[in-house]
Amino acid sequence: AQSVTQLDSQVPVFEEAPVELRCNYSSSVSVYLFWYVQYPNQGLQLLLKYLSGSTLVKGINGFEAEFNKSQTSFHLRKPSVHISDTAEYFCAVSDPTSGTYKYIFGTGTRLKVLA
Amino acid sequence: GEEVAQTPKHLVRGEGQKAKLYCAPIKGHSYVFWYQQVLKNEFKFLISFQNENVFDETGMPKERFSAKCLPNSPCSLEIQATKLEDSAVYFCASSQSWDRMNTEAFFGQGTRLTVV
Numbered sequence: 168a169q170s171v172t173q174l175d176s177q178v179p180v181f182e183e184a185p186v187e188l189r190c191n192y193s194s195s196v197s198v199y200l201f202w203y204v205q206y207p208n209q210g211l212q213l214l215l216k217y218l219s220g221s222t223l224v225k226g227i228n229g230f231e232a233e234f235n236k237s238q239t240s241f242h243l244r245k246p247s248v249h250i251s252d253t254a255e256y257f258c259a260v261s262d263p264t265s266g267t268y269k270y271i272f273g274t275g276t277r278l279k280v281l282a
Numbered sequence: 283g284e285e286v287a288q289t290p291k292h293l294v295r296g297e298g299q300k301a302k303l304y305c306a307p308i309k310g311h312s313y314v315f316w317y318q319q320v321l322k323n324e325f326k327f328l329i330s331f332q333n334e335n336v337f338d339e340t341g342m343p344k345e346r347f348s349a350k351c352l353p354n355s356p357c358s359l360e361i362q363a364t365k366l367e368d369s370a371v372y373f374c375a376s377s378q379s380w381d382r383m384n385t386e387a388f389f390g391q392g393t394r395l396t397v398v
Contacts (some may be wrong), residue, residue, distance in 0.1 A: 272325035
């Protein structure tokens, strides 16, 4: 069964510094990959997704992620963070061959941007 | 509507009482998903629907949980005889389809269920 690992439960970073949030998934079969952000007491908002094609995916709010099939990774990056980026970030996988369409989520990474 | 609407935002139930949660998917979306978020960060898939038909119920606890998506009504998730461990935030999500153009789930704000 698919699993998603987000090794960093918390990432503190100073404002305007770059950040990378790591995500690894378990299977090397074809997958769809997603990054969602959750602000306090809110639902999940899609930042970006990888379905196929170019391995570098650009999303909203200046975020981007790179799909690396050999490393089974999909790390999220931002070159310069803002205080408003403080939130919980979730990586998710969907297996298009399973026919179920459900997401398997990682346990999230709390990004805390410090002034 | 243009967003997934979940009601109520908060629900408090005594152990053993029934809880019923509602979700109105985005208009035109064929798929509805329910997820349970426990311990703040752990998401568990419960069930999905394609229109009014159960699509995947592999995550549903067999005994106390049930869900429906009926035509012209919000979808619902019902928990009979709630237990303390059912305390969680329940998220509903909808998707237009699941082809390469539209593979994305839109999430509601969630319903926080507290069982006391």
